[in-house]
Amino acid sequence: MRSKNPTKFQLAVWAVCAKIPKGKVSTYTKIARAIDKPKAARAVGNALNKNPHASVPCHRVIRSDGSIGGFAHGTKKKIEMLRKEGVKIKNGKTLTTHLLLNLK
DNA sequence: ACTATGACTCCCA
DNA sequence: GTGGGAGCCATAG
Numbered sequence: 001m002r003s004k005n006p007t008k009f010q011l012a013v014w015a016v017c018a019k020i021p022k023g024k025v026s027t028y029t030k031i032a033r034a035i036d037k038p039k040a041a042r043a044v045g046n047a048l049n050k051n052p053h054a055s056v057p058c059h060r061v062i063r064s065d066g067s068i069g070g071f072a073h074g075t076k077k078k079i080e081m082l083r084k085e086g087v088k089i090k091n092g093k094t095l096t097t098h099l100l101l102n103l104k
Numbered sequence: 105a106c107t108a109t110g111a112c113t114c115c116c117a
Numbered sequence: 118g119t120g121g122g123a124g125c126c127a128t129a130g
Contacts, residue, residue: 009127028112032126043127045111050128063112070111078111 006052009035013047020060023086023098027064045069060085066094 006014012035020026028041037043041064048058049072059078061070068089071078079089088095 007128032112037126039113039124040126041112042110042125043112046109046127047111049111058111061111065113066109072111075111 006050009037009043010050011042012055013044014051014053014058017056017058017061019080020057020059020079022060025060025062025082025087027062027092028069031061048072058074060087062094066096068092068094 012029015084016031016034017026028044029038032040032044035044044061048056048061049070051058051072059071059073059081061069068075068078068082079092082094083089
């Protein structure tokens with residue numbers, strides 16, 4: 001169930017996601033590292049999944065190997081949005097892995 | 105406190 | 118390239 005009152009962890013994750021500029025992408029691991037929890041990649045995904053706003057560029061977050069990962073709105077939609085922002089996707093993999101940000 | 109779940113990641117066959 | 122297994126973390130019930 002989505003928490004009515006998000007925890008600090010979630011706020012931190014969303015905040016980092018919001019810092020991702022358009023046309024670029026980041027990975028769960030990088031975000032996790034940005035919040036000082038490099039092993040919390042999974043928890044990061046969870047936070048985004050519970051994201052009640054859906055206004056954060058959570059669709060710019062991909063897996064470490066460049067795969068799309070998942071998306072609450074549908075992985076398909078995520079790919080479409082990324083493509084619209086200029087992110088190249090091939091065979092379900094993001095080709096912009098070298099555009100990863102240095103968050104934090 | 106414990107268990108179950110999940111938008112993850114790494115290692116090995 | 119594909120698939121299975123184990124590890125790690127936060128949240129919900």
